Amino acid sequence: MDTGRKHVHTSLIPIRWGDMDAYGHVNNTIYFRYFEQCRVEYLEKLGFAVAPQGSAPVIINAACTFLVPLNYPGVVEVRMFCGAPGRSSIPSSYEIRLQGQETLFAVGEAKIVWMDVASGKSVPIPEQLREELTAS
Template identity: 50%
Template sequence: MIENKVTEKKLVYTVTIPIRWGDMDAMGHVNNTVYFRYMEQARIEWLSMMGCLPDEKGNGPVIVNAYCTFKKPLKYPGQVEVCTYIGAAGRSSFETIQEMRSVGDGYALYAEGGAKVVWVSAETGKSEVLPEAIKQKLSEIKVAKRRPRAVKV
């Protein structure tokens, strides 16, 4: 089990994604692989907005691990809000942390996960120092307050 040891996280992006009928499995809830797609969609949208996509040489962000803890099953119909946070940037990487909340259930937490993003050289396939422009953008992001946990009434 991968534990999230990030103590300070910064909210960087929030997106609401519709749950599709085809996202469900034979058990009648969203298949576990789809949670990773929700996180991927939110992460890619945010990376794209930041300009953190592969450069002209093909060097760019690669996911070296990903994890998800399932709290409650999401079901169709509905919408899931994916909040993307980042932890502190390292030499060649940074952590993304994500929360998935049900829009129709008072934004109750249904799953949480994340991924380690590493900047990789297309030529060598090995990690390299994050570009200065990316480091600068990451450092300029302020710590946001966490969304309060929903309370069922």
Template identity: 50%
Template sequence: MPIRWGDMDAMGHVNNTVYFRYIEQARISWFDEVNAAPDPAGEGPVIVNAHCSFLKQLKYPGDIEVSTLVGPPGRSSFEMTHEIRLVGADGLAGPVVAEGGAKVVWVNFPAEKSVPLPDRIRTLLPAA
């Protein structure tokens, strides 16, 4: 995904909050890809925490690659981790510039309670 001019702050580098947006987009893209978008009238994923380690500054212009990995399932949750890499002029992703993730919990939105992960999601996750 592209680094946008508006992603930068007064210090001339991508603001730390924007890394969370990059991770969010990767997470949402994964949910879209596996047909698991949240259904406000039913069930879906929410995050209960998020974290990011900033290893190197990013600056406009440029492109990044965000890799997404999923962890083993619990009863109603699993971890997602992400690695952000700057893409070079050769089109290849370089070293990790940030790493982060979130704990995802499957919930019943009307009941406002966690529920067991659906089998269709559980089968996508690695064994514990």
């Protein structure tokens, strides 16, 4: 994990019964949905709609390390962190715990890139977001 990271958002997400797999724990693909939900909430809180028009954030890679299985029922607490922004990209990382617990269940990472939707090319991160990420 990036040591220069800044905690930017926390999401609380109920574990749904349908998130479970045949082994009785949350399916590995669902963790990426938890990261995504936290990321979208953070960006929308700042006024950046995640919409297919103009310029918008996309991710170009994603990773997750599964440490302890999650099970239904429960509420996951997803903590999002961002590292220093580049011209058009932001490194993000995530921690998943159960609400009210300090046990780390999973950690993840994703690189967010700002993109012009029409051309598919990267564009500079909006200045408001850059300021938010570089403020102390």
